[in-house]
Amino acid sequence: MMSLFKYILSGAVLCLSLQVQAQIFSKGKDADELYEEAVKETRLNHYEKAIQLSKEALQKRPDFTDQELLLGRLYMLTGNTQLARRYVKQVLTKAPAYYDAYLYAVNIELGAKKYEEAECYVDEGLYQFPGDKTLMLKKLSILDASERFFQGGNYATALLEKYSTDTSVQRAYTGHFLLAGRYYQLRNNQLLAMQNYERALLLDYNNEEAKSAITAMYIKSGSYTRAIEQVNAELAGNPGSYELMMRKLGILQEMHDYPAAIDQLQQILKRWPGDAKAHSMETPLRMEAAAWYANTDPYLLYQGVLEKNPGNREALDKVIGLSMSRGAYREALAWINRGLKNNPNDQKLLSLKLDVLESDRKFSEAALLAEKLYAANRSSADLKSRYTALKIASGRDYLSQQQYDLALAEFDKALQTDPRDTTALDMMANTYINQKDNIHALQVLDRALAAYPDNSRFLLKKSGILAAMGQYDEAATIAAQLLRRSPADPKYAANLTELRLTAGRTLMQAEEYDMAAREFRAVLAQSPDNIDALNYLINLQHAVGQADSALLYANQALTYYPDNKELLLKKAGILTEMKRYNEANALSYQLMQRYPFTAKYRTAYTDGLLAAGTAYQGNNAPDSALAIYRQVLGLNRRDSLALLYSINLLSDKKEYDSALAYANQGIRFYPDNASFIQKRAVLLENKKLYAEAALAADSVTKLNRSAENMDYADYLHSKTMKNQFGMFFLHSSYDYQDNSYNIATLEYRHFFKRGSYAARLNYAGREQGTGLQGEAELYYTHNPKLYSYALATYSNEIVFPKTRLAYSLFKTFKHDIEGELGIRYxxxxxxxxxxxxxxxxxxxxxxxxxxxxxxxxxxxxxxTSYNLTARYYMNRQQDFIAFNAGLGTSPDDRSRLIQFPKLAGLLTRSVGAGYQKTFKYRTTAGIFGTWINQKISSTVFQNQYDIYVTLQRKF
Incomplete structure (x- = not known):
């Protein structure tokens, strides 16, 4: 029993040791693979699994910042703020330019309501990424969350000026002022609430929340006239709105303007006679009116005094005061104007009118009045300051309405009063900038800098305008001056960098590559690790064909960003251009291994292999090229280029079976691709499998019915036909006799693998009888360079010679030369x-x-007899035009064999021409004509004329 226990124990120990050994020696997944899996699990909301994978990845590579940030995000998603904060801080410590880390850090602190910390992070982010819209929006949300609405309002305005056409910024701007309006409204600060709601309406005039809130505040504060005006304005655009008409009724009721309220109720009942709510209001409204008129409003009392005694100043002051206290600025203005009719120079009334106009945001009218008051009292510094401020405010209003000429006129008047006013100078420059009138904007800024030569805002703005005008050198000089003056201020360094980058980009677009490179090198002199400048220089040098320089900058960039995927990919591309395929493919392979799910790295590696393969192919190293293409197909067996290149190379090597296997593979993956089917047809033709080749060619024509494809299909079909029927007709006429002679021929020909054989029957009618001749003909190919021709005939001797025998051996030599030796009997x-x-x-x-x-x-x-024949072939050698010339009578001349014994010794000359046409490689027709001149004696010549017609058909 004890020995059995020992065996079991030893076996368990052995299994355990094998498992431990397997774990020790197994490679496992690397950090990049774990990161990719963690990303996938995060997208699936499997946060705990993603956290576990992230921890494993960080154990393998503790300095993996992407992974640390992902882990921080995961803790943020799972509500573990403390750990989320820790990992995001670690990322920012290691990589201060990691953009996403700032967003996560801000969100973490915002969620924890630690607004100061959130603002610190957003400010640090803006230091790294000056003017970034997303970070600026984050800062605005922090200011709103911490209820710092005054600062938020200024920031929202600045943000809108920077991104005036961006819809997300416009929404944030409107949202800020709505939030501020609600905040002040809840705390009964009606003035600030109303100002914020009005600011919201500047961009979103139809915003219902702002309109309703303003109306409610008007009613609450007693500013019924303004409330009525607002509702009336809305009713002008939507006169049939039940809600607006009921709202107006409520306001009139609150104003105790019962006659108007009852009239409004009657209009509602007239439009909606069956409305129960409106009917239920009629009696209570009349009862309320009756109770009200039992007492009299003080405002009405003073109004009654003025009606009886228009010059009563105390009553006038009281009416004006009551109107202003109720926010009824238009009523107050009407009373002030009434008073000014009697006393046009009354300083108190004029001052009150100025206050009312300014409160009612009628800055243009207020500025005109201030100008009048200032003209009467030039010594008043307060009036001067107020007049200038009102002109600027009026100009701002015109500017917001894009009425640039009016805005410029207002700013100009402000500057006439105070030529050194920085706000007026700034706003005038902005107006020209908005109009893209850089020349005048520059003149204004030069004027401003003459007064304030060290003003950073004006210098920065001038630098921006010069850059917009393409004067990058001057712009950069100013930016460099600002940087020298404040080297610790990051915005100046960022501005100079951005200027040079913009200049470089513009010069690149204009194809001024040397000048562009100079700008980018200047950026690197200031900041050697600037990724944008490095990237631009890589791209630029690559574009002008300077691959060595592009590689130099790529290596420089990789010293700062050794794991940057895009830089590594660019370097691989440059090495490929330099034909350093092994190095390029090694880099692409590493990227593909690190990011197996990213298609572009696999594509880059595949493209690199294909380039290497084509290089081997061009250097006449087909075996090396084929090995490369096999690698490509090992990665992606569907790669069409690798398949096509492999087919071509194997076909050139006459390895048709292997090439055919690749062609079939291509057809399987791309059944509608005509190229692979065409390759299959050609390969089958090379193997002399014409029937299968013809079927493949037919498939090509179904996909693409081009003339070329249909012609090739016809050619292959003709190769499958083994038999041919022919008819020939020879007509001979003479100038020395009236008779003409004809020979008709029927032929059957059969094609076999090494040639063809034929049987012919010749028929000729003569006075002495009908001549018949039988012929047997053979063409036989011995090898690709040697073939034979043989002929045997026999006749009844009435017309034709009794017997003809012929044999020739043909041999093909280099340079398309063919020789013949033969015998005739x-x-x-x-x-x-x-x-x-x-x-x-x-x-x-x-x-x-x-x-x-x-x-x-x-x-x-x-x-002896000689014959010269020339042919010009057309349409892929289907058709030809022929010319022949002869001297003497040859034993192969069909038209004169009947008279051969008599003609053999005569001096005979002949010339002829003909044309043969083949239709779809199947039907051939030809016509040939020959003129023969023979010398009978020293003074006697006779002529013979031959017409020869042929028709052949394969089947």
């Missing part, structure tokens, strides 16, 4: 003739030329 009219034949042929592209000589022995005579 002819038996006719008790005469036997033996001839030797020799010929040479040469092909030049579409031209084929053949010269043939016959050496004829007709015992006891010996003759």
């Amino acid at each position: 002819l038996s006719a009219d008790s005469t036997n003739s033996i001839s030797g034949v020799a010929s040479i042929a040469k092909t030049w592209k579409e031209f084929w030329v053949n010269f043939r000589a016959y050496f004829i022995s007709d015992s006891p005579e010996f003759y």
